[in-house]
Amino acid sequence: xxxxxxxxxxxxxxxxxxxxxxxxxxxxxxxxxxxxxxxxxxxxxxxxxxxxxxxxxxxxxxxxxxxxxxxxxxxxxxxxxxxxxxxxxxxxxxxxxxxxxxxxxxxxxxxxxxxxxxxxxxxxxxxxxxxxxxxxxxxxxx
Numbered sequence: 001x002x003x004x005x006x007x008x009x010x011x012x013x014x015x016x017x018x019x020x021x022x023x024x025x026x027x028x029x030x031x032x033x034x035x036x037x038x039x040x041x042x043x044x045x046x047x048x049x050x051x052x053x054x055x056x057x058x059x060x061x062x063x064x065x066x067x068x069x070x071x072x073x074x075x076x077x078x079x080x081x082x083x084x085x086x087x088x089x090x091x092x093x094x095x096x097x098x099x100x101x102x103x104x105x106x107x108x109x110x111x112x113x114x115x116x117x118x119x120x121x122x123x124x125x126x127x128x129x130x131x132x133x134x135x136x137x138x139x140x141x142x
Contacts, residue, residue, distance in 0.1 A: 006070030007054070014057040015041075016113040019083055023090075023110040032094035035106070039087040042080050051080075079116075079123035083109050 019038045026034040038053070045051030058065070086109035093102035112122045 005073035008068035020113040035091040042084040
């Protein structure tokens with residue numbers, strides 16, 4: 001039986017809040033460089049398997065990480081990829097002066113993170129639909 005790699009839900013929620021609040025703070029202050037903070041954290045998580053936000057949050061867990069509701073690691077990597085694309089797109093767009101694109105990217109990532117906090121994961125839905133599509137396509141080819 002294959003062991004599924006997981007992440008404790010409180011760390012996932014912390015990352016979602018961090019992304020959401022960073023975007024809102026960017027909008028409120030007009031300091032676009034704030035988007036670079038969750039962007040760098042996300043890139044480190046994807047490239048080096050070290051998300052500093054989650055690593056810091058792990059220090060505050062009261063129970064053993066395995067005692068929390070688990071979130072699938074592969075799914076979190078997929079979600080983080082989407083967040084990094086949107087954060088990067090937003091940051092680049094702000095600095096390029098493409099205001100509409102900047103707000104489109106940041107609204108998408110803020111909405112997705114906040115909706116995930118409320119309990120519905122848009123990235124999970126997208127990944128599920130993609131896997132369903134690939135599976136159905138593979139059956140038709142067989």
